[in-house]
Amino acid sequence: MYTTKHLDRLQELIEREGRNTVERTLNVHRTTIKRWLNHTVKMPEGARALVESLLGNLPGTDGLWQGWHFWKGELWAPNGQRFRAGDLAAQTFERQLIKSLQAELVKVKAKLAYLETQGLQSANDRLSA
Numbered sequence: 001m002y003t004t005k006h007l008d009r010l011q012e013l014i015e016r017e018g019r020n021t022v023e024r025t026l027n028v029h030r031t032t033i034k035r036w037l038n039h040t041v042k043m044p045e046g047a048r049a050l051v052e053s054l055l056g057n058l059p060g061t062d063g064l065w066q067g068w069h070f071w072k073g074e075l076w077a078p079n080g081q082r083f084r085a086g087d088l089a090a091q092t093f094e095r096q097l098i099k100s101l102q103a104e105l106v107k108v109k110a111k112l113a114y115l116e117t118q119g120l121q122s123a124n125d126r127l128s129a
Contacts, residue, residue: 006048007037013051026050 010033014022023030026047035041049059056069056078067078074082 006043006051007039009048009055010036010043010051013054017054025054 010022014033017025019030019033023033026033028047032041036043036047052059054069054071056067056076057063058065058068069076074084075088076082
């Protein structure tokens with residue numbers, strides 16, 4: 001359903017990013033935006049969805065991504081943190097690295113505990129003595 005809410009959201013985006021930027025992003029001429037705002041021409045559904053996503057309401061997500069939005073090829077979190085495609089792709093590798101380091105730490109701690117039960121001092125203890 002088409003409501004003035006959509007035009008209010010368009011105006012909000014224009015105030016936030018500037019009219020020229022919004023025109024380029026929506027790929028429309030300035031007179032088209034004027035016609036939408038003056039109710040002369042109905043704003044297309046695709047343009048409304050894009051405006052909503054740029055303002056942080058990703059369509060089709062049932063609010064799960066509230067406050068997240070795409071802008072200039074980056075995904076922005078509600079806290080202002082931005083992510084590029086490479087950042088998101090690297091997270092899988094980073095999680096695997098963390099898991100591997102955690103497993104190694106468990107092994108080192110187990111070895112240290114074993115050595116302590118055998119009454120052996122660590123190298124640091126011997127050096128500080």
